[in-house]
Amino acid sequence: MASRYSLGIDVGSTTVKTVITDQNGELIYSKYQRHLSKVKETVTDQLKLIQADYPDEDFTVCITGSAGLGLADSAGIPFVQEVHAAFLAVKEKQPDADAVIELGGEDAKIIFLTGGVEQRMNGSCAGGTGAFIDQMATLLGITADELDELSLRAQKIYPIASRCGVFAKSDIQPLLNQGARREDVAASIFQAVVDQTVSGLAQGRTIEGKVLFLGGPLFFLRGLKKAFVKTLGLDEEHAVFPEEAPVFVAYGCSIYAANSSDLFTIAQLIEKIRDAKASDSIVTGEPLFSSRAEYDQFIARHKQFDLGYADIHTYEGDAYLGIDAGSTTTKLVLITDDGRILYQHYSSNQGQPLDKIVAQLKRIYSEINPKINIRGSAVTGYGEDLIKAGLSIDHGIVETVAHFKAAAYFCPDVDFIIDIGGQDIKCFKIKNRSIDSIMLNEACSSGCGSFIQTFAMALGYDIAEFSQLGLFAEHPVDLGSRCTVFMNSSVKQAQKDGATVEDISAGLSSSIIKNAIYKVIRAKSPDELGENIVVQGGTFLNDAVLRSFEKELGRNVIRPAISGLMGAFGCALYAKERAERSSSLISPEELEEFSYTSKSAQCGGCTANCQLNIISFGKGRRFISGNRCEKGSGQAKKNDIPNLYEYKYNSILAMEKAYDPVQPRATVGLPLALGFYEQMPFWNTLFGELGFKTVFSDESSRDMYYLGQHTIPSDTVCYPAKLAHGHIEDLLDKGVDFIFYPCMSYNLDEGDSDNHFNCPVVAYYPELLAVNNSRLNDDNFRHPYLDLNIRKNVIRVMGQALKEFNLKGKIPAAVDKAYAALENYHKDVAAKAREIIAQARAEGRKIIVIAGRPYHIDKEINHGIHKLVTSLGMAVITEDSVAALAHTPKLGVLNQWTYHSRLYRAAKYVTTQTDMQLIQLVSFGCGIDAVTGDEVRAILEGGGKLYTQLKIDEINNLGAARIRLRSLVAAMEQK
């Protein structure tokens, strides 16, 4: 070999690592450093350090890492893919390892070494990595190390969606706002990372034997280590955390480099990296402002929407308090009778909204002129219930109402309000001075304010400074607008291509705006938004974001100076409207004594076993959250509002007992999954009539999901499909003779549609189950193809599928009974719907059609949304129960799926009923609902109804759903 030394440079998404090995492959130097996205500079700095010790030596060199790819290309230095580099290092250092798990800044990788070498990395939609942990730590207002400290003192784990950082955030935020212990949240974050790795990466392969853990996060974070070891069931011998973990990949890279014949001195390398040309592939847009003058004019224009101020020390008279306990920030205003501000506050809540507000209230009480009478108070936001209970606030109102109140104060003719906060984008269209439609961001379009903030911090700036930078950027980068995880990689690419921080700052502002307009509002032209647009929310205080919005729309908008405080201001206005003689607000004396403790418990009110947070304020006052229905809250009485979701669910479940043959021919397992939630009457009857004992899988639960998690090959498929894996495992565990689960391209033809397909997932999921669960074979898993519309086909296919039982002559009669049972079930559901409608009308209740798919009655899928609706005093019926009552309206799309065609008819029916509204339930990842959603909206809005869509996934938390539903109620009341 020509050279003595070999150098490996690992440029990851957040760090740079360098390693030198000598001719024997011994590691003789290593360094690990965060690069804060200044890739070239950091690499050069490290090379200079090496140069000091090795000024003239020749090196063989190689670069690796996700951010190293571009650098290597442009600098003309050899490159090795990082997973492969890790593989080489493992071979060298830990030859007896069976599997390797490596977590990096933004990537997660797994290598299986024994039983067929396989190297994998996370797909494009997976956020459970180092950057994700950093982001979560930021959310809690602490460092990653502090997060780690906290996690070690955890008592319990909350389920947190692990697939994607954005999802996880929307799980964590409400937990914090409801007062969950930070220690528990911290440990839950690590558990989410582990779950993500196990389900997303292993994809059906079991991680066992000696497992090597690599990468920065797995080296530095003890809580994360603990969670991995525990989840994989490893003992000390089989869980290896090597000393050199952080630089392991760089070491492998250096091993790879040793085989190269090209030699460089460090000086040559520095030169090469300096000369590396940025490619010109970045797409850029126009500057936000062409000149300083234009900017000054812009500022002046927005100045006119300032509020007046009054002195809290000298003012005398009535005052009203408004609090917006938002997801990441706390906002508070105290206003006078004529709308002047006496006191205002805006700050990050650092996960402790109650403490923050108590502190502010104490300040107000200490400064306030005794001649001020606080006559009313109102609170809104994620933390509404907690704050209202803790501080005896007079009113709790839903955010949408608060924002509308505030916007109308500045612009009585407002047509459109858009609020971009830390975690949410909320938009409302206003018609006839009432809220006409509401659009909220969904999980996969969540480019909101906190994203810019996290980004600014990652680049080492504070938020104000960072956004200022973008104002005069010459070439704002086009960063795309999908989700934050993707935006991260877009930013990385832009940096690699030489974009400046200024350009990126401006680009991020414009991404957020594009996300809002095209994803959330889904506007085709600015005119759709109307003439008078009011923008608000903390994010719009950022001039670059505001300007991007105006530029994208091509028109000027109104931004009140208190943009960030609008929710609180709206609350104060509301409190003023409803003011009594005096407020119930906690008194200064009580406030001095105020303290609280929180603990967690499990509700035993029903089988949902909700995780409860119980916060005690002393004197027997307490606040309970986490409950889906009012049972857990320990206050309300039994809820007997009619609910067709529960009725359907219970009827399906009860069917298992319909037949109980004394000497069954065999036991047949029917999974409670996907299409079975519709066709159970058919199959249960068919098998029962033929003398089989049917066994259903147990009800779905989170545990059921974990049971089958290791057999899921595609981590982006919808949650209802993922659950099917658990149901199969459950039936196998129950020891049934065989599982029956037919494939069906076609569903029942209900007429009134262009075709009657199943969606691809419902149609063919048994095929996927068959090849991905190694316990299944042709004998114990029967999944024939059949078409229920064609009787003779069902008879023939069933005859074949059950050949060994010699049932030929008996099948036709059983099939006919099965058809009759299915028809009876449909009739029964329709009859029950009529009964519910009649009862609701008699009681003067509104009726909500929750429109989804048959399997949405599964409580693990709907997370109890139907109970949330009844808890608001409305009756619930289902799409299939009313679909037959209307004809399909003219559609702009091909109407070719049976379940989906019911949505259109149900929507049409709702438009003919004054006391009904429709909520569409959409499972995350359901591509078909991208088609149906717009159509259902058009039908409803065309008929003067509101459109509300709720996206559901594994996320357990109903915070966002609750806001939407309450907004819907508020809007219905105003109509």
Next chain:
Amino acid sequence: MAEHAKFTEDMIKTHTILVPDMLPIHFKLMISIFEACGYKMELLQNDSRAVVDEGLKNVHNDACYPALLVIGQFMDALNSGKYDPDKTALLITQTGGGCRASNYIHLLRKAVDKNYPQIPVVSLNFSGLEKDSAFKITPWMFLKLLYAVLYGDLLMTCYNKCRAYEVNKGDSKAVLDKWQKELGDIFRSGSKKFMKTKKLYRRILDDFAAVELSGEKKIRVGIVGEIYVKYSPLANNHLEDFLISEGCEPVVPSLLEFVMYCAAGTFNDAKIYDHQTMSSRIYKLGYKLIYSKQKELIRIMKEQGSFEPLHDFEHLRSLADKYIDQGVVMGEGWLIPAEMAALAKSGVDNIICTQPFGCLPNHIVAKGMSRAIKQDNPNANIVAIDYDPGATRVNQENRIKLMLANARR
């Protein structure tokens, strides 16, 4: 809802029909067939970022990436001012299965009606959808289109092989261009010369065989997946070019396989569901005709000997049976596992499965079947790559590089 603009008889003369860019080689040949019938057509080739932006603006962002790109490409072209909206029509293919793709045309109409209500959208389908359009495919045209697919597949296969190994850069492209022109002229002339397949296939093969190739050994990488993303350079970020720059030979299965898969689906379903109809019988006849043409091409490729022949379709069907039922007919259905298996069996172990992010059928037929295929073919090295408006090239290329590192190990 207002009526959409219809494509009428007189528009044949006055209107230019824009065609989206999916398979440039094939589509150019097909256009010449339509030109012979009096239509004016133009293949779009705009592929700037604006295409994606227009797509994002005009299509529900959860809709699949192919829909977003095709519609974005149309809107970008129309907005460019190059085309008179009163004299332009748009052509889109429509398959009519249980996949979302059947809805592209409706999503396109929604977008077009908003901005250019006078522009008709024309459906190219073989399922009898959209009957009231003056744009009609006669049996004779259908036959010609079939030949265009055959020639296109032959050109594509030879071209991909040659350009990966050519000694003089540009040689393969020159042969391709020559034949693209010659075949185009034949189709445009309206003559029946295109049926002289034996002679023409042979000459094409000989011409490509004459390209000087280096003898080096390269990693062969098969590309399967969702039909649009698999073929369209716009969608897959010029995947074939990238593989060539990485020193690999891209192996792309033929379009004919997809055509035959669609034809077989109809009579397969008839059998599976005991539902024989007139049209399923006709499809069976059509299938037999196409299969005989495929066999002819395969025979001639074998005789000539320079290039690996296309996969025999009946062979593909039997390979599929090992993993999945041929009842899986949504999207690319059982064809994807069959193609993966066929590639692995013929020594192309490295396979990229291209898919739009969140593609529903691909959960089952691509990611869902990979494990079974790997089990049977231990050397198979399969990677699924998601394509999406937000996915970055770096991210995709890094994953492909990982696959290549595995291949080189």
